[in-house]
Amino acid sequence: MSIIRIRENMHHWSKYIMGLLAVIFIIGFVGLAAPGGRLGAMKQSADDNPKIVIINNDSIDRKTFEAEVSRALAQSPKGLSPIQELRKRGEVFEQMVSRMVMTQAAKKEGIRVSNGDVNKAMDGIVDQQYNSYSSKVLGAKVAHPDQVMEKILSKQGMSVRKLKDEIRSSLDPDMVRQQMVIQKLFEKVAGHVDTSDRAVRASFDEAKIAMILISASNRPPAQAEQRVSEVTQKLQGGADFAAVAKQYSDEKSSAAKGGEVPGYIHPSTLGPDMQQAIAALQIGKTSPPIKMGQSFMIIKLEDKKSALPADYNDPNKHRGYVQAYAQQVQSKIVQSYETQTMRTAKIDIKDPELQGYEGLKSVGMGAEARPKLLQVIALFKKAAENAGDNNTAASARAYSAQAYLLESLRKEGDLSKADYAQYGDEEQKAIQAALNSCESSDLHLMLANIYIEKKAYDNAIEQMRIVSDNAYDDYEMHVQLASMYKDMKGNDKASGLLASENKWLADNKDKKKAQEAKMQQEMANQMQRAPAN
Numbered sequence: 001m002s003i004i005r006i007r008e009n010m011h012h013w014s015k016y017i018m019g020l021l022a023v024i025f026i027i028g029f030v031g032l033a034a035p036g037g038r039l040g041a042m043k044q045s046a047d048d049n050p051k052i053v054i055i056n057n058d059s060i061d062r063k064t065f066e067a068e069v070s071r072a073l074a075q076s077p078k079g080l081s082p083i084q085e086l087r088k089r090g091e092v093f094e095q096m097v098s099r100m101v102m103t104q105a106a107k108k109e110g111i112r113v114s115n116g117d118v119n120k121a122m123d124g125i126v127d128q129q130y131n132s133y134s135s136k137v138l139g140a141k142v143a144h145p146d147q148v149m150e151k152i153l154s155k156q157g158m159s160v161r162k163l164k165d166e167i168r169s170s171l172d173p174d175m176v177r178q179q180m181v182i183q184k185l186f187e188k189v190a191g192h193v194d195t196s197d198r199a200v201r202a203s204f205d206e207a208k209i210a211m212i213l214i215s216a217s218n219r220p221p222a223q224a225e226q227r228v229s230e231v232t233q234k235l236q237g238g239a240d241f242a243a244v245a246k247q248y249s250d251e252k253s254s255a256a257k258g259g260e261v262p263g264y265i266h267p268s269t270l271g272p273d274m275q276q277a278i279a280a281l282q283i284g285k286t287s288p289p290i291k292m293g294q295s296f297m298i299i300k301l302e303d304k305k306s307a308l309p310a311d312y313n314d315p316n317k318h319r320g321y322v323q324a325y326a327q328q329v330q331s332k333i334v335q336s337y338e339t340q341t342m343r344t345a346k347i348d349i350k351d352p353e354l355q356g357y358e359g360l361k362s363v364g365m366g367a368e369a370r371p372k373l374l375q376v377i378a379l380f381k382k383a384a385e386n387a388g389d390n391n392t393a394a395s396a397r398a399y400s401a402q403a404y405l406l407e408s409l410r411k412e413g414d415l416s417k418a419d420y421a422q423y424g425d426e427e428q429k430a431i432q433a434a435l436n437s438c439e440s441s442d443l444h445l446m447l448a449n450i451y452i453e454k455k456a457y458d459n460a461i462e463q464m465r466i467v468s469d470n471a472y473d474d475y476e477m478h479v480q481l482a483s484m485y486k487d488m489k490g491n492d493k494a495s496g497l498l499a500s501e502n503k504w505l506a507d508n509k510d511k512k513k514a515q516e517a518k519m520q521q522e523m524a525n526q527m528q529r530a531p532a533n
Contacts, residue, residue, distance in 0.1 A: 052351040053093075055100050062351075068092050081440050082400040085393070090357040101345045102338065103178055106185040113180045118173055121180060126167045130160070189337045190330035200325045201308060206266050207278050208303040210241060210259035213251040216294040217369060228289050228296045235286055241300045250295075264305060268328060272336040274299065294362065353383040353398060370409065377405050384433070392437040399434035403427050403446060424450055441467045441477065448484060457491045460484070464497075475512040478504055 051059040072092045073085070080088065134149050142148055146160055153159055212231055216224035231248050235241065242258025249255035267275045274297065277287040281301040289296045311317045349355045356379035363372050380401040387394035406427035410420055431447045434440070444463045451460035464481055471477040482501040488494035 050350065052349070052354060053097060054346075054348040054350070055097060056104055056346050058100055058104065060096055060100065065093065065096065068096060081442065082393075082396040082434065082438055083404060083442075086353070086357065086397045086401060089397075090354070093354050093357070097347060098338070098342065099178060099182065101342055101347075102182045102185060104345075105341050106181045109185060109188060111181055111184045111188065113177050113184065117180065118177050121176055122168060122171050122173065125171060125176070126164050129167045130164050133163070186334045186337075190333050193326045193329045195322050195326050200322055201306070201312075203268070203325050203328075204306055204308045204312075205304055206264040206307050207301060208264050208305075209261050209278065210245065210300040210302055211251065211254060211261060212241075212245045212249045212259050212298040213254075214248065214289075214296040214298075215250040216296075218250065221294075224294075224296065228298075231298060232289060235298070241286060259300070260302075264303075264307075266307070268332075272332055272339075275332070351383075352379045352386060353394065356380045356383060356398075356401060370412070373405060373409060377402055380405070395436075396434050396438035396440075399430045399437070400440070400443065402430040403434060403443065406430060407446060424453070439470075441470055445480065445484070452484065452487055457488050457494060460488065461493060461497065468501075473508065473511045475505070475508060478508075 049061045049063045051061055052065050053060050069089050069092050072088055073080070076088060134145055137152060138145055138148060149160055153163060214224055214228045214231065219227075227248065231244055234244050242260075245255050245259030249259055251259075254261055267278050270278070271292065273290050273292065277290050277299055278301060281287055281299070283301055283303060285301060287299040287301075289298055309317075309321070312321060349358060356376050359372070359376040359379060363369055363376060380398045384395055384398035384402070387398055389395075406423050409415070410423050410427065415423070428447065428450050431443050431450075434443055435447070444467045448460040448463035448467075451457070451463065464484060467477065468481055471481070478501055482498055482505060485494045485498035485501060
C-alpha cells in the first residue's frame, strides 16, 4: 500500500490556455448554481460555517467547499474508497484556491468582464449543451433537428425553449464571470510571442546535458544548501563536473555516469527555470544552482543539435509549426506565472484534514523525513477527533490516511523494534477505527497483514474471508489473497483456503485477461483525457 501521490505543482489552468473559446473554457462549470456555489459566498463566516482557508484577504468557507466537493463526487465513479475521496477533496480544494488566487491577481491587473459579455458566454454554453444533448438523442444527422426535438420533448411535457431555460438556470453567472476574468488574465500575461523564423527554428534544438542533483528530501534544508555551496565552489574552482557529480549528486543513476543524462532532450519537456538555464548556456558551460521544489539542480550543457522537421519549409506545414510554437510558449509563460503567483500568495489553511493533505506534498523519504511524516499523521488524528461520531465519512478518511501513513513508516526498514511495534499497534487501531465507519477491502488486507506478522492467523483469516466474499471476479484480489495464505506456513486452515484460491484462479483465467484488457483501456482513456503540456 502506498501513500497518496500528490502533485507538487497544480497546473490546473494550463489546459484551458490559448486557442479555446470562452464558452469552451467555462463549459465544465455547468451546474454550479447550488446554494453556496457563488463566489460571493466564499466570504461568509459564521460559527456554523467556519473558514477552511484564508487566501490573502479573502477566504473559502466550509459550506462553499462542501458544495463543490459534492458536485465533484457526483461526477466521479461510484464507490470511492476513503483515500480516493480524500484525494478528490484535495484536488477540489487546490482548484478552488487556485481560482481565488488567480481572480485576485486579475483584480490587481484591473481586468473586468461586463454583464453583457457574461450573458453572451452563458448563451454560448446553453447552445453547446443543448446541441450536445440533441446529438445524443437524435444520433445521426437529421433534417430540421429542432423540430424533431420539439416532438420528442413534447411527449415529456417539455420543449426546446424550456430545456434551454433549465440549462441556463443551472449556470452560476458569478462562476462564469470568474472563469472569463481568469482567461483574460492569462491572455494578458502571455502577451506577444516572438514567432520569427529564428525563434521557431531554435525551438527545435535538442540538448545533451549532465546534471548534479542535491535533494533536501533526505537531509535538512540547511545541509542541502551547504552541499550546494560546496559543489558550486568546486566547479567554479575548475573541478571536473563528472567527478563532482559522482561524489555529490543524489540522482544515483546519472551520478554513476558522471551526471550524464542519456540521449538528447528537448528543453520544452523541462520546467521553465531549467529551460531558461539551458538557453543561456554555451556548450561546455555550467549553470548556477536551479531551485526545484526541495531540490537544487546544476546543469552542464554538453552539446546541442537541431531536430528541425524535414517538412518545416513546406508552406502547408510551416504555419502549423509556428502556431504550435506560439501556443507552447504562451502555455509555459502562463504556467510559470501561475506557479509564481501561487508561491507568493498567503494561504492559511485552517482545516486539519486539508492541512494533512497539503503536508504530504513536502514529505520526503527516509529517516530525515520521519518527523514531518509524524506531523502529518498528527494532523489526520486531529481531523478524526474533529469528525467525531456523527461524520462517518470524515472519520473514515482521517483514520484511513493515518493507517496508510503509518504503514509507510513501518516499511522504511531502519526503525527500531520498539518503534516498529508501536507504529504497527497504532496502524491496527487506525484501521479498526476506519472500518467502523466504512467498508474497504484494502483496509481489511492491511489489517490481515498485521495479524499475519503477529502470527494471529485466525484473525487474519477472518479479515481475508471478508475480502474474498467481496472480491467476486476480481482476479488480482484473489492473487493477493493466495499470496497471503501462502505466508501462513504451517496453518492447516490457511492451507485449505490457499488450495481454494488456487483452484478459483485456475478456473478463472479468462477473467484475468478481461481485467488486463479493461485496465489497458482505462489507461488509454486517461492518456486521451490528459491535457497537453
